[in-house]
Amino acid sequence: xxxxYLAIAAVLTAGWLLPAVAQNAPYKAPRTSDGKPDLQGxxxxxNAAAFDVSEVAEGGVIPYxxxxxxxxxxxxxxxxxxHCAMPGVPRITYMPFxxxxxxxxxYVVFLYEYLHxxxxxxxxxxxxxDGIDFWLGDSVARWEGDTLVLDVTNLRQETWxxxxxxxxxxxxxxxxxxxxxxxxxxxxxxxxxxxxxxSRPWKIRLPLHLISEPGFELREQECIEGDDGxxxxxxxxxxxxS
Amino acid sequence: MTSxxxxxxxxxxxxxxxxxxxxxxxxxxEYDEAKPFKITGIVTKFxxxxxxxxxxxxxxxxxxxxxxxxxxxxxxxxxxxxxxRKDFLKPGNMVTIEGYLAxxxxxxxxxxxxLLPDGKQVILGTEVNPG
Numbered sequence: 001x002x003x004x005y006l007a008i009a010a011v012l013t014a015g016w017l018l019p020a021v022a023q024n025a026p027y028k029a030p031r032t033s034d035g036k037p038d039l040q041g042x043x044x045x046x047n048a049a050a051f052d053v054s055e056v057a058e059g060g061v062i063p064y065x066x067x068x069x070x071x072x073x074x075x076x077x078x079x080x081x082x083h084c085a086m087p088g089v090p091r092i093t094y095m096p097f098x099x100x101x102x103x104x105x106x107y108v109v110f111l112y113e114y115l116h117x118x119x120x121x122x123x124x125x126x127x128x129x130d131g132i133d134f135w136l137g138d139s140v141a142r143w144e145g146d147t148l149v150l151d152v153t154n155l156r157q158e159t160w161x162x163x164x165x166x167x168x169x170x171x172x173x174x175x176x177x178x179x180x181x182x183x184x185x186x187x188x189x190x191x192x193x194x195x196x197x198x199s200r201p202w203k204i205r206l207p208l209h210l211i212s213e214p215g216f217e218l219r220e221q222e223c224i225e226g227d228d229g230x231x232x233x234x235x236x237x238x239x240x241x242s
Numbered sequence: 243m244t245s246x247x248x249x250x251x252x253x254x255x256x257x258x259x260x261x262x263x264x265x266x267x268x269x270x271x272e273y274d275e276a277k278p279f280k281i282t283g284i285v286t287k288f289x290x291x292x293x294x295x296x297x298x299x300x301x302x303x304x305x306x307x308x309x310x311x312x313x314x315x316x317x318x319x320x321x322x323x324x325x326x327r328k329d330f331l332k333p334g335n336m337v338t339i340e341g342y343l344a345x346x347x348x349x350x351x352x353x354x355x356x357l358l359p360d361g362k363q364v365i366l367g368t369e370v371n372p373g
Binding site for chain 2: 133
């Protein structure tokens with residue numbers, strides 16, 4: 001008798017527990033040949049972050065220091081990408097263009113359709129470069145569980161975080177986290193730290209969506225700046241006088 | 243001789259702005275290999291940026307006026323692999339630069355060689371080096 005009750009109780013308990021466990025279980029990403037979470041595919045943000053990054057900021061606020069706001073008001077008023085400058089990090093991730101992630105043992109490769117930018121990132125830890133800055137910075141990667149973490153420094157201060165003129169200084173330090181949270185989703189988080197610009201580190205978080213249309217591929221996307229300041233480019237250099 | 247010519251050109255083109263372009267052009271589009279220069283001045287800024295690094299130099303004319311020049315060099319990666327770092331040149335450093343003047347007579351030039359006061363010579367040439 002006791003055994004029967006126990007068995008019934010076990011079945012009931014299991015029946016009650018199982019759906020709860022299934023609901024709470026984190027998505028388990030497929031694996032690459034070297035056992036890492038498979039982030040490969042063509043991804044794209046579908047939101048307004050490229051236009052105003054505060055849309056995806058935690059609490060909707062960018063914690064500016066007063067002096068940084070003042071500096072921003074006096075700074076250039078033309079978006080650097082209008083001069084064909086690379087968009088910087090994290091902006092490259094949420095530009096309204098697709099990008100592809102490819103993985104090889106020890107490497108993660110980011111291919112961006114926008115201006116054919118790319119990042120080839122080793123997942124073997126190393127020190128950041130010393131004495132050189134890049135438009136997309138210097139990325140050092142590591143895996144934390146199922147999350148790919150990119151530590152990005154050596155960023156040029158000219159880039160903006162969006163086309164709403166949210167700026168930063170040369171002290172910008174971005175920690176990006178890529179976690180596959182569903183078959184068609186990477187959850188992208190970035191912690192943005194810059195003691196010359198913000199009063200504290202702040203976070204953005206947004207989904208990246210897998211583009212699953214058969215045959216979809218990255219194509220050429222070029223930007224050429226004209227010297228004469230015509231077309232979409234403002235005059236940066238006076239045309240030679242004849 | 244070449245330095246006198248550069249200073250002469252500097253004086254002649256005083257009215258034109260010397261702001262370097264951000265656009266990426268070939269040597270042939272921007273510079274004239276028939277116009278070599280050798281110029282000495284004080285560094286105001288060294289910007290080790292892609293696509294090419296720029297050295298900004300204030301050059302004093304014989305009449306005491308100062309002209310601000312900007313000289314384009316190789317890409318930052320090329321410089322980095324030659325041992326350059328972004329603080330290699332600091333404002334106030336005296337430098338002599340050899341290279342080729344811009345075709346448009348702005349106060350810009352393509353820097354090929356950097357001569358430091360201690361006698362050191364550094365090749366700055368871009369990937370297209372007619373010299």
